[in-house]
Amino acid sequence: MSTVTAVVVGAGHCGLAMSRHLAARSIDHVVLERGEVANSWRTQRWDSLRLLTPNWMTRLPGRIYQGDDPNGYLSAPQVAEFVAGYAAASAAPVVTRTTVTAVRPGGQGFEVETDRGRWHAHSIVLAAGTTRSVVPPVARRLPDGIVSVPAIEYRNPDQLPNGGVLVVGASASGAQIAEELQRSGRPVTLAVGEHVRVPRRYRGHDILWWMDAVGILDERWDEMDDLVRARNLPSLQLVGAARTLDLNALQASGVRLVGRFAGVRDGVTQFSGSLTNVCALADLKLGRLLDTIDARAGGRGERLEPTAVRRTPLGIDLRFGEIRSVVWATGVRPDFSWLDIPVFDHRGRLLHDGGVTCWPGLYVLGLPMLRRRRSTYIDGARADADDLAAHLLDHLGAGKVLMTREAS
């Protein structure tokens, strides 16, 4: 068994940002990575995907995007390259091709089991990303013969049979996949639940530039009116391109909207009758966001047209070939199935306060709205990792005091 002060699980942008901050505090550590650095960016992204954030927001501690297109949007291979270059430049102690299979309390800290040996650590930082798709139970009720693909396994239209596709979920992934499939000649039906509508550009700037400039991205987790809601908000309905991809744009391209995919009965889908309201909620929320920007920046910009909602089918008979495949863009979650420490709520969700779990020395990074709205994006890793590294250092210091007292 090897002993180290801290083990970071996952060599993505968060794990590496944490490694940088630990190194700056002279905390010896390893970063355990199941695959290669930036693994999910290499293995769980569709071919045409680009970051939702503009390149100038691709900032990690000690490294900022230096390319010639600060207002562009990186592709997944470019993100992988950026993160791998960062790992190399930081000389981060990454151990690749090492899958963590269990983390449990052990000794004066934790025992980390991997497929390539055991580690003992005084502290653990979970930075393993959101790698598991959330597919609702209704997926099991699809008739045989319908191809069913979670968004993290989707690569390109050729993966799906010709013919109609039902895309479930209208946040960033669902909206983009729906657009691409419709362009490929497959008639797309998009099942729309709650979503967050934003324009790509507002008053001459990227919407994320505004959210950064007026302080929205810096709003803290411990000052949120409703943190549960803030953490569970769907991703901004954006595409990494200089255009707005909202439900009006999708409908103009031929995509048909239906309500949330609620059930299947006798081979017929049941779509919720709440489409009008989820669109009204998104339009009103968008209005409040733009009002906030205007109030803080002064002046007033143009507003988008309300989302057009036509009468839509409440059911499609899946037995007659109208729908040949279903893509589930219904969200992703972290996978903590290997974490054998009681830090979960009754539904198995990791409990933490700004990334600090109730188990001393155990931290988590890289979850939406972890410590600030910015946490949702690559750009959030800098400050979050800095805060948690400081907390971790205090924890180690407290442990030393305790150990000294016990010894005396």
Next chain:
Amino acid sequence: MTITSTPIENGVNVEALLDARAAFADNPEIAQFQWRSSVTWVNGTHSRSDVESFYGFADEQVHHKSFSLDADHPLQFAAKDNGPTPVEYVLVGLGACLTAGVAAVAQQRQIQLRSVKATLSADMDLHGILGADPDVRNGFSRVSVSYQIDADATPDEIRAIVAQSQKRSAVFDVVTNPTDVAVTVV
């Protein structure tokens, strides 16, 4: 001059609701509720439903009195019209649920309501329930709810209250989404 602000009072104890939500976080099982009614056939299409007990907060509960509700079909259907039709009760439930939600959301958002009125309508093609056309469903083909609200708020704030009320409404969910229904004979 002293400026005094009148407390916002819509008659909804939002604090109690938020306290309940906090209590559920500690004891999720107390959030498991069961609603009940019993129904007795009177005659013809006339029935009487009683509502008295329910289960929740990990215990049996009762209303402070029992309620008795008559349902029937109208004279135009050669019935006696002893009460609203069952489908009208669905509209009653939806309208009452959304309106309670409007009051609660307004209270939470510190918006004083002066009046809230809604008219509800549900379209139905009777070919369905009469079995005259298998392609027509039994239930509503469309439900419309139109609110008129007088409150100390902007039109968008009022629209947001109504939208939020729908988002958190049990009956709106029951009406717009499928529910597994088990009917047995004992």
